[in-house]
Amino acid sequence: MRREKTTMPLAIVVRALRIWSGLFLLAFVTSHLTNLSLGLVSIEAMDRARPYLSGVWTGQVIGTVLLASLVCHFLLGLWAIYVRPTLRTNTQDIVQLMTGVLVMPLLATHAIGISMAANAGLEFGYVGTIRLFWLGAPTIGLLQVIMLSVVWVHGCAGLFTWLRSKESASRLLHWLYLLAVIIPVVALLGYAEAGREMLAAGHNGAVIAQSPAIPENVVVPFAQIKQITNIVIIGSLILAALTFAARLVRLTLQTTQDVFLVRDGGPQMTSSSALSILDGFELNDELHANLCTGRGRCGTCAVRIIKSEFPLPSPSELELRTLYRIGAPSGARLACQVKPDGGRVEVLAVYPADYTFEDARPLDEPSASEAPA
Ligand code: FES
Incomplete structure (x- = not known):
């Protein structure tokens, strides 16, 4: 990026x-x-x-x-x-x-x-x-x-x-x-x-x-x-x-819209436009990598945006810096930084939910659990 x-x-x-x-x-x-x-x-x-x-x-x-x-x-x-x-x-x-x-x-x-x-x-x-x-x-x-x-x-x-x-x-x-x-x-x-x-x-x-x-x-x-x-x-x-x-x-006082999240082709999760994509996952008890707990520093919450019903807000400088640092693929966003305005958003997780830097591997390399037998 x-x-x-x-x-x-x-x-x-x-x-x-x-x-x-x-x-x-x-x-x-x-x-x-x-x-x-x-x-x-x-x-x-x-x-x-x-x-x-x-x-x-x-x-x-x-x-x-x-x-x-x-x-x-x-x-x-x-x-x-x-x-x-x-x-x-x-x-x-x-x-x-x-x-x-x-x-x-x-x-x-x-x-x-x-x-x-x-x-x-x-x-x-x-x-x-x-x-x-x-x-x-x-x-x-x-x-x-x-x-x-x-x-x-x-x-x-x-x-x-x-x-x-x-x-x-x-x-x-x-x-x-x-x-x-x-x-x-x-x-x-x-x-x-x-x-x-x-x-x-x-x-x-x-x-x-x-x-x-x-x-x-x-x-x-x-x-x-x-x-x-x-x-x-x-x-x-x-x-x-x-x-x-x-x-x-x-x-x-804030007014919100419903957001419907789909990750990795899984079931649809209901969230809100007041929440980031990562907060939406947490609201639905879906584990997702987030080593810095949503501070926009680690990049492990990155997702590839497959489809979004409404245009997503532009990335901030903080988000761009982190995406750049981790060498994120194009179309990737930080789930902790993006707050969709509403509608359905489909994403693919870039890192497995249990990712840590100790088992660091290149972004496109599948994790052990994802690798074909
Ligand atoms: S959780 Fe660390 S950048 Fe999003």
Whole structure:
């Protein structure tokens, strides 16, 4: 398929922003988890590694980029929810969607508190932090653990969806799945061991005496931190609720036509002009390859259009790029990107429903199940 050179459309910029802000946030969480895992050695080891791991995020520039990434990722996530034609999707997608709504309120507590305290001149060492989380305010400690877990699950779900759509990354996936489990488990063990060390030391008073107090010349605006954090948490939850409400209103008000889909000469499926061809298959519980779950990145949902009662909408730049990249045959479209205006549409699937890049084969080569005996 030929692709004309055009300017980069908004959809591609938005997609890139969402991916890169997400990767930045995932790097933030990974460095914190790695730092926590050193608790298996000692709290002192955690503190020695802190400037190179969690400490790097408290600088003014990187802290600002972090907050900007958080806001950007959250708002783009809400936008993605608003424009989604359907919430019928696989479990991983639902987990990513729901945890995405919680990332902002959960991460805000940590990010705002740490950056405002750092701006005021207070350095949070692990001795003070672990003491606070295990002896002073265990509820806050528990919240931090929940926060890191939710953000980690969201980040990994997003990362895997992104990497699964990339042929070059498919061989790395097994290792990354393993790391996705090992990193948080070791971090939790490190956190627990640091807590055990703190409790033992706390009981004999040693650590309490050693813990650095807030220097006299440092004024930490705790009340202001609490106020701003509460505003961000409540505001982001209200924004998320409004997004779902606005989506509901949009879907209720839109007028739709019936669409009748036939794939590979099979039975006719009834869908709607509000849905993409891929959504139509899912609505009818018909499996169809979709490694990036409808984001237009992987190309595995490609179909050859055999017949369409009405002309189909022209492909977007995003769709053209993906079709071009996978070397799609002429007349192919991405099932996740095409929304027929109505009538009967007959297509042929380009890839088998269970296709993965690990069993990659040229587009026209039949799968094992299709090959003649
Ligand atoms: S599902 Fe990946 S491009 Fe359509």
